[in-house]
Amino acid sequence: xxxxxxxxxxxxxxxxxxxxxxxGFMSSYLILRTHFLEPSMLPSNLLxxxxxxxxxxxxxxxxxxxxxxxxxxxxxxxxxxxKVIKSIDLLFQHNPFFLIxxxxxxxxxxxxxxxxPFFMWQTVxxxxxxxxxxxxxLTSLIGSLILISFMSVLPATLxxxxxxxxxxxxxxxxxxxxxxxxxxxxxxxxxxxVFHSVFLISPCASKIGFTNGDKKSxxxxxxxxxxxxxxxxxxxxxxxxxxxxxxxxxxxxRESIKATFTIRGLDMLPHEINYAYGLYFSLFLSxxxxxxxxxxxxxxxxxxxxxxxxxxxxxxxxxxxxxxxxDNFGGDKSLLTNFKVAFTIxxxxxxxxxxxxxxx
Numbered sequence: 001x002x003x004x005x006x007x008x009x010x011x012x013x014x015x016x017x018x019x020x021x022x023x024g025f026m027s028s029y030l031i032l033r034t035h036f037l038e039p040s041m042l043p044s045n046l047l048x049x050x051x052x053x054x055x056x057x058x059x060x061x062x063x064x065x066x067x068x069x070x071x072x073x074x075x076x077x078x079x080x081x082x083k084v085i086k087s088i089d090l091l092f093q094h095n096p097f098f099l100i101x102x103x104x105x106x107x108x109x110x111x112x113x114x115x116x117p118f119f120m121w122q123t124v125x126x127x128x129x130x131x132x133x134x135x136x137x138l139t140s141l142i143g144s145l146i147l148i149s150f151m152s153v154l155p156a157t158l159x160x161x162x163x164x165x166x167x168x169x170x171x172x173x174x175x176x177x178x179x180x181x182x183x184x185x186x187x188x189x190x191x192x193x194v195f196h197s198v199f200l201i202s203p204c205a206s207k208i209g210f211t212n213g214d215k216k217s218x219x220x221x222x223x224x225x226x227x228x229x230x231x232x233x234x235x236x237x238x239x240x241x242x243x244x245x246x247x248x249x250x251x252x253x254r255e256s257i258k259a260t261f262t263i264r265g266l267d268m269l270p271h272e273i274n275y276a277y278g279l280y281f282s283l284f285l286s287x288x289x290x291x292x293x294x295x296x297x298x299x300x301x302x303x304x305x306x307x308x309x310x311x312x313x314x315x316x317x318x319x320x321x322x323x324x325x326x327d328n329f330g331g332d333k334s335l336l337t338n339f340k341v342a343f344t345i346x347x348x349x350x351x352x353x354x355x356x357x358x359x360x
Contacts, residue, residue: 013121017114024113028106028183035175039094039260097255098173104252105183108245112190115238119193122231126197129224130204137200144195148188151284155277161268163253172260180253191242198235201228201292205299212310215321222325225300232296233341236289240344243281250277278350285345293341 092099127137156162168177208224211217254269307322 013117016117020117021110021114024109024111025106028109031179031182032102032105035179036091037171037173037175039091095173095256095259097252097259101249101252101256104245104249108187108242108249109183111241111245112187116190116193119197119235119238122234123193123197123200126200126204126231129227130200130207132200132203132207136203137196140196140199140203143199144192147195147288148192152185152188155280160273163257163269166257166268170257170261173256187242191239194235194238195288197231198288198292201232202295204228205296208299208303210303210306218307219325221303225296225303228296232289232292236285236341236344239285239288240347243285244347247274247277247281250274282346289341289345 126132164177164180167173167180174180205225205228208221210221251274254273257269307325
């Protein structure tokens with residue numbers, strides 16, 4: 001019987017990841033670029049004073065700011081001269097917060113596009129390493145889709161005049177306001193393999209066993225637990241990076257909208273919304289991480305107790321060998337790991353306070 005070829009990362013995987021990240025970068029850039037809306041509150045002329053060679057000698061240059069339609073009409077008229085600037089070219093000078101929002105969108109899409117093949121390979125590796133059934137994969141898939149749907153729909157159910165509707169009703173920033181929910185749902189869908197790998201950790205942990213008295217079998221089991229722990233931490237850090245950017249996106253969109261109009265007596269998008277998003281995403285990370293981490297540590301505890309019952313720890317070399325198996329799950333080294341985990345989970349909430357300090 002011909003053995004099925006294993007699908008694992010190789011030397012060309014890095015090129016695939018770079019290519020996917022580049023595709024994510026270019027696609028998001030082109031989508032945004034084709035839907036930028038010309039600013040409507042610019043003066044028709046700019047007077048620019050340019051210093052000359054003498055101390056008190058200055059030249060004045062008049063720059064005309066014209067819309068795309070006006071430029072087409074002007075090009076059809078002979079004899080038209082002068083310095084002309086397209087109003088679309090002053091979009092980010094007029095609204096620099098919108099530049100930050102656009103760059104954050106591009107960065108987010110680049111990161112999730114590059115991470116997609118990496119976590120897909122990791123999911124395949126988990127399946128082969130632990131011989132998981134198709135039923136477990138299907139269950140994990142359904143759970144991932146439910147979580148993605150939950151994250152996409154819940155914020156939309158709040159009684160909030162959402163940025164998408166503000167952009168559409170006020171005819172500002174983007175010619176098509178559907179781009180905003182597009183860049184909410186699409187990255188979440190591309191996070192599917194991350195959620196998939198996290199949901200597979202618990203079934204994998206329950207399958208790990210060892211042969212009594214066989215040190216190689218025990219060491220292999222310990223390596224599998226360590227591997228699952230690294231998978232969980234990698235997923236947590238990747239998700240934390242994603243949600244931190246999402247919180248910054250919320251803040252930069254808020255300032256982009258406020259830069260286009262003012263409503264007296266009402267703050268259309270108050271700072272507290274950013275804090276609410278920070279709390280929401282911190283809760284989301286907690287829901288994803290803690291149940292899986294608790295079960296993984298529970299299985300490690302069972303594994304440790306089973307070894308203690310079957311191995312003579314009074315022998316110095318055996319005791320040293322035993323303690324080395326659990327460096328990643330106990331002892332002083334876990335204190336730093338626990339701090340990193342706590343900081344990572346709270347990073348969205350911490351980030352929600354940064355924009356106000358950075359005047360975003």
